[in-house]
Amino acid sequence: MAKQLDYHTLREIFTRFQSVEPEPKGELNHVNAYTLVVAVALSAQATDAGVNKATERLFAVADTPQKMLELGEEGVTEYIKTIGLYRNKAKNVIKLSRMLVEHYGGEVPCSRAALESLPGVGRKTANVVLNMWWGHPAQAVDTHIFRVGNRTGICPGKDVVATERAIEDHVPVDFQRHAHHWLILHGRYTCVARKPKCKACLIADLCRFEEKTE
Template identity: 65%
Template sequence: MLKKDQIEAFFARLAAANPEPKAELNYINPYTLLVAVALSAQATDVSVNKATEPLFKVADTPEKMVKLGEAKLKGYIKTIGLFNTKAKNVIRLSEMLIEKYGGKVPEDRDALQELPGVGRKTANVVLNIAFGHPTIAVDTHLFRVCNRTGLAPGKTPLAVELALEKKVPVKYRRHAHHWLILHGRYICKARKPDCSICVVREICQFKGKTLIEG
């Protein structure tokens, strides 16, 4: 497990390498972000972006999405896994946003989690990206990085999230989950991490590091 000074150095290096990390899901406003994240469950950001580019041109508000209807929505997202269930959830969450929040996305985790198809991870992503909250969304990449490196080991995503909330220095919390997700997606990959180009390799506690050439 990394010590306090190591954690500071860990994030300082990630921040230096990518000062302003960006989400890879395309969106227009908080509502389209919510829909995109909900659609991304068990799907790649690339596949979601391909589907939502034409979708968001015709439905970028809850009202427009409800008017579009479940059947037509399925036509836009049929290339995404679990599209039948996701279409049903998107229509219902859109209706709930209209009924309970005047068509606005609530800036509250509990309220977001009451929406169909929205779990804690999705709620945290929306709060972070749309509203600037220092929330941490733990996906498979982030979970792997935190356990592999010794940054915030935990047996469940929630355990890792809560550990990070205690350990991440305040100045890094706004972008922490972006840095860790991107690091896991492109560097600290599941099968074979690219340790030779990793900016935190000297800090990382992973015993199975790939050989560093040169």
């Protein structure tokens, strides 16, 4: 775990990220808050591309909780069976849809606690929805962010909650809204797990990673 970078270095890092990608977006396809919740819940232990392929057909027929309930668990299963853990995920999609209809009038709630009460929705999923749909500066820490944060010193932490807190505590406020998207993209395409592309990295001169690749 690298030592936490100072404020001025972090400001320079995120200024560079912003200059390349001013408005970073999540890569999961969705048409409303409900389909975003479902897509993020389905993305656990699956690729965004794989989820998008399945949900393109699913959301064409079921883009509201009521329509998903009408489709039923077996119906949902048929659409998402190419995704890992699809049987359990189909159950959760139906359960969360029923809870939204019965307790929230079919609308997706905009509080973390309410979102986390939904089956199959954890802290990361709740934070993605809060950030992408309502624009809250919530930090959804995944494996990419955890790796990048600890490797570079941007937001080191012993677990994902500690890394989330490090972003909230140290990243300049004006970069908080898009911080997790910039870090995910950096981890997905540049600061990759096995052999980071340090030569092509726009923050290589600022990060604390000692084993930089040639």
